[in-house]
Structure formats: C-alpha cells, structure tokens
Amino acid sequence: QKLAKENEVRVRVGQAPPLDLVQVEAEVADRREGLIRARAAAEDGEDRLRRLIMDPHDASFWQVRVDPTDEPAGRDALPDLDAIVAKAIDGRYDVARARNDVANAATSVEYFGNQKLPDVRLETSYRGSGLGGSQLLRTGVFPGVITGRADSGFGDVLGQVFGRDYPTWSFGLTVSYPLGHSYEELSAVRAGVERRQAAARVASLQLDVAAALRQAARQIRSTAEREDAARAGAALAAERSRDEQRRYEAGLSTSFLVTQAQRDLLQAQVSLLQATFDYQSSLVNFEALQLAPPLTAGESIALQGSNVVPLPTPAPRGLFRPGAGTGF
Template sequence: MPGDAGLEQVETRAVDPGSPGDPARADGLELEGEGRERHAAELDLELPMDWTGPEPVDDLPLEVAVEDAVFLALQHNRSLATEQLQPAIQGTFEAVERAEFDPVIFGELSIGRDRVVQQFQELDAAAQERRTETERIQGGLRQQLPTGTSLEMSVRSDRSDRSGVDEQYAARAGVTLTQALLRGGRIDSNLASLRQAEIDTLASVYELRGFAEALVAEVEAAYWDYVLAGERVRIFSEALDVAEQQLDETRRRIQVGDRPETDEAAAQAEVALRRQGLIDARNRRESNRLGLLRLMNPPGASWETAIDTLDEPEVLDLPLGEVGEHVLLGRSLRPDINEARLRIRRGELEVVRTRDGMLPRLDFFVTLGKTGYADSFGSSWRDLDGPGYDFQAGIQAEMPLFRRAEQARSDRAGFNRDQAVQAVANMRQMVDLDVRNAWLEVERTREQVDAVAVTRRLQEEVLRAEQARFEVGQTTAIVVAQAQRDLLESRLEEIDAAASWRQAVTELHRQSGTLLLRRGIAMPGDEEVVL
C-alpha cells in the first residue's frame, strides 16, 4: 500500500476526535459505528457497506440525501480519481531508489582480429606477416549494498591465436570487494534517498486525504446551496402569487373608488420585482444543480438529470465542545500540518546525505582470482585447480581541493530543514487561526438563525397590520408592498442562515481535520505525525 514504508520512518500517534460534541451525529449524518460493517476500496477508502447509492432512472429525478451526495463524489468524482493516482505514482520513486541495491548481471562477448605486415628494408628481406586472433566471453554478478560494500563475481574465458604460437585458452574466476571507509560508508546516508522517497509517498497520502476532506466539504456546501436555491425559488413563487393577489385586490378597490389609480403602479412594480427575483432564483438553482452533478458524477446521469434533495437544512441542537478542543484536533489531524512535519523529517535525511558528501572518498578494495591455461576450452577450466592465481588489494582516495560544491549542498540542506521547521510553526499558527475563525462562524450563524426567525415573525405581524390598514383605507399600496418585500427578505435570510450554519459546521470539522472521521470514511493519513 502506498505510504506504508514511509510510516516505518516516522512516529505516528492515533488521535480520538470524539471528544468535542457528538461525532456520531455531527450534522445529522449517520457515521461509522452503530453496528455498520465496512469494506475496503482503493487506497483503503472505506464507505459503509449498507450504502448502495441512488441511481438515475429515465425521466425521474435523482433523489439524494447529503450523505448520498458525499459517497457518490468519493466513488465517482473525476478530480478525486485523478488525485488517487498520485501516491501510486510517487511510490514508483521508491522502487527506483530501492533498485540501486538490486543485483546486476553483466556480460561481454568480443572478437578481435589483428594483421600486421613488417618490412625490413635494410636487410632486403621478404615482408613478414603477423596475425593475431582473440575471443573473449565474460559474465558475472555485481551488487551494491547499503553498507557501502560493492561485490562483484565474474567468470571469463579467452582464446588467443598468434602467428608462430600455438592456440591458447585461458579461464578465470574471480571476486572483487570494495568497501567505502569514509564517504558512502554509512548505512543511514546510503539509504537516505530511499527513505526520502518513502516519506514523499507518505506525504502524498496525507495530501490526498486533505484533497478528499476538501472535496467532502465542497460537496456538502454544494448540496446545501442547491437546497437553499430550491427554497428561494419556492419563496419567490409564493411571493409572486401574493403580489399578484395584491395587484388584483388593488385593481378591484380602484374600480370601486376606494383607492387612487396611482396605487396600481406600485402593485405592478411589486409583481415585476417578484418575477425578476424568481427568474434569478431559478437560474441560480439550475447553476447549483449542474455544479452538484459535476461533483457527484453519478453513473448513468446526464447534464439534464434532475435532482431531488431529501434533507432540509435543519439547525440541530449539537454540542460542539470547546474551541480549544477543536484547535488541538486541528494541530494533530490536519493533513497539511502533518505533511509539513514530514518535510522536516525529509530535510533531516537530506542533511545526513549531504554531510556524508563532505567526507573524502577512501575505499578499500581487494581482488582475488584463479586462472587456468590450456590448449582447449574445457581444459582451461579444469586447470583452475592449478597454481595460477591473481591477487590485488589497496586503498583508493579522492578529495576535492576546495569542496565548495559539497559545502554548498550541505548548507542548503541545513537551511531547507530550518525552513521546514519554521513552516510547521507557521502552519500551526494558521491552523489555530483557521479553526478559531471557523468556530466563530458556527457561533455567528447559530445566533443568526434565532435572530432571523424572530425578525421573520415580526415582519409577518407588520405585513398583517399593514394589510388590515390597507383594507380600511388607512395606508397605501406602496407601504403594503414594502412590508411584503421586508417579509420576503426575512424569509430568505432565515433559510440562508440555516444552510450557512450547516456549512459552517462542516467547515469547522474540515479545519480541525476530522471531517472524514466524523463522516465514517476511513482513509490513510488519520494519524498524527510526531516529531
């Protein structure tokens, strides 16, 4: 599984997000637990087993609850499908780095022909021709070990045929060992690139988790926006009906002489305004429908597929706990801060690798071989038991005179590590700010729900009073129209406040890094990276 090797390089800690509020009922969604079994999908993305998902039926609307919209997006959203490939792509770099220590088979086959004609003019002798034929076949196995040891085992067979000399065969079997004593001689520095690749893969898993959380929040926000748009259409339709009734009533009273003719223009203007608002509301609902369809991408659906929502933006009596609890969860579980912590670990490995590059190269090598000679191929190999052998041992040293490039790489690695440490500190501060702002938005929208409900009730009383005064001729149609307009605005603000509260709670959970957990969605990256 992508990221598993990286987990072995860092310390992680499980965090329980259940302390603030009631996670099993956050936002009214049914979540993990309560006897649900679960099944694994790609990259351990787990959804409730008993969720089947709605499917479009010809000429019938697609009926979805908010959790249906979320699960459809997690299974079929094209952006998420694209992002899910990133850990797998990053994991290929691990294989590339691990291949540095794979054994390598090598071989060589060569044929040589040489013809030399010699003419000695001073002796006035005939030209002499010297001919040489050589053939070589060689093969072996070579491997580089993490300890800085290079091993090579090889076998070789040579045939040579020279003018005036009998044909000769030589066979050799040998082994060469090279051990780095300074540069390249430590396991931790030799494995640093591999460990960095493993951490990069794990970081991509946390990045994918952050993308999935952002997608879930976007889907829920789009769902409530679509619900809100539908409610706005309904309210504007009702307001248009009321305005038309008021226009008819005004015309009737003008005909009987109870009202002046100027009142009809005010009533007509109110009808026009309501019709204008209804057109805008329908357009917004259609735009929200298309956006929600794109996010869910339900199989078998088209751009013309209608959507019926099953949930209403109810304001739940949901205890969310203290803001400090959410701040602590955000510091522990936010994917972006955990990804930043992994960058620190990666920087530490880069420091180890570049410090090793500062050392001079000092390698010990030893070569041992046995050689057999004969006048035939088979006999030369049988002669390996003979006295012929070769042995070589020594030390190789190399050091740049100024080491400016190596020093610059080491300095850059140290600066990058320090920068990563500062980035985590800054990220932690940003997490605190994001969570506290999200908390304030939840509190604001919750209080706004109560406030606009009172405003709406009072505006209803004002409208009834103005209508009663209009009936007895104590006010004008303009005043009644203004009261109707105020009531319409308060009704729109009321449903907007309820939807905003649901969206604010979702955003709070996203900022605290617990949104997937509270939705019962299992995915890698749900543990805190401990420095």
C-alpha cells in the same frame, strides 16, 4: 395580486384613488420580475447540484427534479477548539507531508555530513591462471632437442585455476580527504539550510492551521447569531405584515403600507435563508479544514452518496417556500 384585485374593486366603487391601483400593479410587476429571476437562479442551482450527486449517464439525468425534503439539522455545541486544533495539526495530510520533508532534509544533512569525513578504502584481489594446449618437451642446451609432447585439455586448465597453481595476489590502501571548500562541504551547508527551511514551513503551517480553524469556529458562532437575529426579524416582519393587512381591511391603512410590509417580509425571509445557508456552509468549512487545507484556484471537490428523491414538476409557488409565508 390579491391586493391588486381588492384595490381594483375599491377604485371602481370610489373608496380608493386610482393612484393606489397603479402603485399596487407596479409592485406586482416588479415582484413578477423578481420571481422570474429567482426561478432561473433556482434552476441553475439545481443543475449544479445535479451534476455533483447524479450519474450523467442516467437517461433521466435532466428530467429528475432535485428538491430538498429535509430542513437543516439542529445545532450542536462546538467541541473543544484546542483539542480540534491539536488533532488537525497531527492528522492533516499537508502537515504530515511537511514533516516528511523535514525528515528527508535531515537524512540529506546526515548523508552530506558523512561525505565530509575521510574516505579510506582497502582493496584486495586474487587471480588464478591456467595453461592449456600442446607443450613440446625439449632436452639439452637451448633450443634443445624435442623429445616428446604433452597435451593439456580444458579440464586441466580449470584444475590449475582452482588449484592455485599460478596464483596472483594484490593489495591496496587508498585514503582521501577533501581539502578547502569542497563540494561535499557546500552540499552539507545547503542541506542544513533546507532542513531549517522545512522546519520553518512546518511551524508556519501549524500556525496557519490553528488560525484557520479558530477563524472557522468564529464564523460558526457569528453565523449562528445572524440566523437567530434573522429568524426573529422574519417573525416580526410576518406579524407586521398580518397586522398591516388587517388594518387595510378595516380601512385604517393604505395599499402602499401593505406592499411595503410585504416587501419587508420578503427581505426578512431572504435574509433568514441566507443566514441559514451561511451557517451550514460554515459547519462544512470547519469540518473540511480539520482534514485538508482550503481549496485554491483550479481545485474542486466531489460529493458522493447523496440520496435523490424524484418529484413531479410543481406549479409555480411564488417566492416563498411552503409554510414560510404567503406569496404576492
């Protein structure tokens, strides 16, 4: 906008053709459209972050501004990758669960292997009996003559049972052995196959863990190099924009070259922000892979413990962050 005002003055006094003013005004309109899109994208991102770190039941949920107050932390050297891979293989829950599957499969193999052995069973039992009630006493030849009566109560019956007056003993020995292709043999074979499959899954999972961590470490290195290159490019673009502005003020450049330098500076700063974001994301991904496998479709994560700094709604400040350059 400042450049457009300067061109308008120059065109009015005859120092620049009207085409320069039209070109600058078209650039201003294009950047205004970019600003509107960027502001909408920033508000969408703010809403997504608000849902992750704030309580939706809070009355000021939609009114609080979420504005980062700190720059990304400095870089730390990567620790020993081999040690991290070994620790992740021992500590990740999916690997531990796969190892438990192997242990369960080994238990099944042992169980079905025992089922193939001969089955020998020794059975013994004891039963005591007792008689109670009224008994008629007889003498003589059958049917005899009733000479008296003997009564036995419940206590007498219990005494006969526990006194082993009428014992009954039984013993038994049973031997069984499966012949041919029995169910137990098939079950043992299936359990052995399942154990080998579980062991193969553990080995494959360990390879996946190592490959994922090595790839994440390479991603950290590459994004760090990209950030360095983008920062150098942004610094050079800012210097070129300042030089082009001074040349324009001295009458040695045109508005087209000035707007082109500003556009290059904007692209360089956006590339730097993207590279910084990719580097921080690669760090988070590298740490997450040490504890859990990557998220699949339908899964999500939640963030807790973040501090929110309430800020008043600021006036529009252009496409650049404070201290990162000038707007349009």
